[in-house]
Amino acid sequence: MKLADSVALVTGANGGLGKAYVEALLNAGTNRIYAGARKLESLAEIVSRDPHRVIPIQLDITDAQLVNDAAVSYSDVTLLINNAGVALNYGGFVTNPDLKGARTEMEVNYFGTLMMCQAFAPILKQNGGGVIVNVLSILAQATSPVIGTYSAAKSAALALTKGVRAELVAQGTLVVAVMPGTIDTEMSKDYAGAKVSPVEVVQATLQAVTDGIEDIYPGEQATAIATQLLSDPKAIEKQMAALLPTAQA
Numbered sequence: 001m002k003l004a005d006s007v008a009l010v011t012g013a014n015g016g017l018g019k020a021y022v023e024a025l026l027n028a029g030t031n032r033i034y035a036g037a038r039k040l041e042s043l044a045e046i047v048s049r050d051p052h053r054v055i056p057i058q059l060d061i062t063d064a065q066l067v068n069d070a071a072v073s074y075s076d077v078t079l080l081i082n083n084a085g086v087a088l089n090y091g092g093f094v095t096n097p098d099l100k101g102a103r104t105e106m107e108v109n110y111f112g113t114l115m116m117c118q119a120f121a122p123i124l125k126q127n128g129g130g131v132i133v134n135v136l137s138i139l140a141q142a143t144s145p146v147i148g149t150y151s152a153a154k155s156a157a158l159a160l161t162k163g164v165r166a167e168l169v170a171q172g173t174l175v176v177a178v179m180p181g182t183i184d185t186e187m188s189k190d191y192a193g194a195k196v197s198p199v200e201v202v203q204a205t206l207q208a209v210t211d212g213i214e215d216i217y218p219g220e221q222a223t224a225i226a227t228q229l230l231s232d233p234k235a236i237e238k239q240m241a242a243l244l245p246t247a248q249a
């Protein structure tokens with residue numbers, strides 16, 4: 001896909017990575033960018049960069065009505081970036097028994113992304129194929145027991161991504177899975193280790209969109225895990241298990 005000819009829709013466009021997507025798309029010459037957020041006022045800053053090309057839209061991806069209305073109203077979209085996501089439950093599956101947070105993670109990261117894919121697949125077909133980008137996490141492939149329910153929700157979203165890719169190949173839609181490690185945004189503000197910058201994740205994504213690459217692992221952390229998963233997946237499971245405080249005691 002040529003980014004300069006595209007019309008993009010970015011969910012969670014007020015967040016750390018979402019804003020970086022909008023900025024990079026502006027720089028790439030994208031015709032128009034629909035910037036989605038739950039609260040319109042949270043988009044003021046990013047819209048001010050280019051009010052002619054950045055169109056703010058109110059979009060909670062867990063609200064079926066809003067999602068379907070968006071597909072009707074923004075039927076010129078050729079590049080859908082499903083970036084919105086939440087991480088609510090820090091802790092293990094057993095040690096943090098907060099089912100409410102776990103269900104919301106599934107609602108946003110899996111069901112919200114699913115609804116967006118369902119609503120926009122016919123639009124992309126009508127517009128010649130287009131591209132869906134699903135922002136997942138390396139934890140979709142390597143469960144972290146210290147952020148267990150989020151890993152599970154991203155794993156569900158990875159299964160969704162592979163299935164949607166298979167379904168939409170016939171209509172010429174590229175479906176890209178973005179699987180970074182920890183990114184330097186609000187979501188990971190309490191994480192002390194190394195993080196990849198939002199700009200690096202966005203650059204890798206837009207390169208994949210341009211070159212037709214299906215799976216990407218931006219940043220050193222994600223690349224190392226993805227490489228080891230190919231040769232020794234059990235070793236990764238053990239490394240992840242070692243993150244638990246009980247394993248370190």
Ligand SMILES: NC(=O)c1ccc[n+]([C@@H]2O[C@H](COP(=O)([O-])OP(=O)(O)OC[C@H]3O[C@@H](n4cnc5c(N)ncnc54)[C@H](OP(=O)(O)O)[C@@H]3O)[C@@H](O)[C@H]2O)c1
Nearest residue numbers: 012015016017038060061083084085137182183185187188
């Ligand atoms: N940060 C990391 O370490 C990391 C690592 C790997 C993958 N990711 C993924 O990267 C994506 C972007 O996250 P981020 O790092 O930029 O974190 P962030 O700054 O917290 O942004 C998350 C965005 O998702 C939006 N959102 C949450 N629930 C929503 C809903 N129901 N409908 C629409 N938008 C919703 C948030 O909007 P509000 O402001 O309204 O809450 C916010 O714009 C997420 O999918 C995340 O899982 C992050």
